[in-house]
Amino acid sequence: MATGNEGKDLSALLTRLRASGPHKTLPTARRIRIIFNKTTIVDTTRAVLVWEHEWYPQYYIPASDIQNASLTNEALATLTVAEKPGVEAKSTDRVLKFNNDTSWGVLAGLVRLEFSAMDSWLEEDLPIYGHPKDPFKRIDILPSTRPIEVRIAGKTVAKSPHAQHLHETGLRVRYYLPLASVVDPALLRPSKTTTYCPYKGTAEYYDVVLDDGREYKDVVWYYRATLHESAAVAGLISFYNEKVEIYLDGNKVE
Known part of the structure; x- marks a missing residue:
């Protein structure tokens, strides 16, 4: 990003x-x-x-x-x-x-x-596509059974007993969860936004719309298909850490 x-x-x-x-x-x-x-x-x-x-x-x-x-x-x-x-x-x-x-x-x-x-x-x-890859960067995707919870404005929007942790050199860890981890599918609204990453592929986005009507634009993304090095996150969703609250093992991720 x-x-x-x-x-x-x-x-x-x-x-x-x-x-x-x-x-x-x-x-x-x-x-x-x-x-x-x-x-x-x-x-x-x-x-x-x-x-x-x-x-x-x-x-x-x-x-x-x-x-x-x-x-x-x-x-x-x-x-x-x-x-x-x-x-x-x-x-x-x-x-x-x-x-x-x-x-x-x-x-x-x-x-x-x-x-x-x-x-x-x-x-x-x-x-x-997009731009050349950085030869000094690498991606590691690690499966984890540490429970994860995502909150927006204090409301739990996703919860899972497991996730894929994507580590990319120099960037924050991104957590990829099953789509079924979203507590209410009605919270997600498809966005028209797409972006391209040379390491993962083309990302599509969801907005999150809370019950009270508050809208959080493009805070969720996913890859229908990925490049081979990121295949483990294909079909999973990730929340924009900087715009939501993520709890890992019960502790807030800073």
């Missing part, structure tokens, strides 16, 4: 990177391909993982590895794939281009192509 720079003010991001640099960087030997306007514009093994913030990385690409497309020379650049048979010309200005000035450090000569502005990204032959 982290927020990042996708869709944000690129000028502000550029200024911040100029002033303080990235959070950290890591070269990768993975083959990275990028498709834009039905055209492969990058096929490289020289990409760099760049953490613009602490939560997760983006791929930055050597400008010299851009192919089948033109790139303007400004820092706030525009990428264009020209018209060709069956494909109309298309451009995007969601691009940052770092010149070869050594003051940019490891970013010198690289290009940031906004993830969502591209048609698709591949690591080796595997499509990736």
Whole structure:
């Protein structure tokens, strides 16, 4: 549920990177391909993982590895794939281009192509979605028979003698319960919200509506199907710790 720079003010991001640099960087030997306007514009093994913030990385690409497309020379650049048979010309200005000035450090000569502005990204032959995975993070899902209770505004909304505890590096533990643990199905109202996590997949949400009409938006999420590493939580529900009260073994989780 982290927020990042996708869709944000690129000028502000550029200024911040100029002033303080990235959070950290890591070269990768993975083959990275990028498709834009039905055209492969990058096929490289020289990409760099760049953490613009602490939560997760983006791929930055050597400008010299851009192919089948033109790139303007400004820092706030525009990428264009020209018209060709069956494909109309298309451009995007969601691009940052770092010149070869050594003051940019490891970013010198690289290009940031906004993830969502591209048609698709591949690591080796595997499509990736949302953003690249952080190689310093891992997920552990541990089954637990410690009883768990979830309360909202002092009212018990879910209770279970067991749960799956999902530990993700650097984040709070998330507790996944059976849907049947909700004490009254009428408390849940399907939400239109969806989010994507590269470690788990696409999450769907419920609002909780109490008997007195108070509404708690998107405090419950679940995955109909997960990526393989998170298969143990498929079909289970999790409550947003920060917005509810969770009691584990009778003790409130802080």
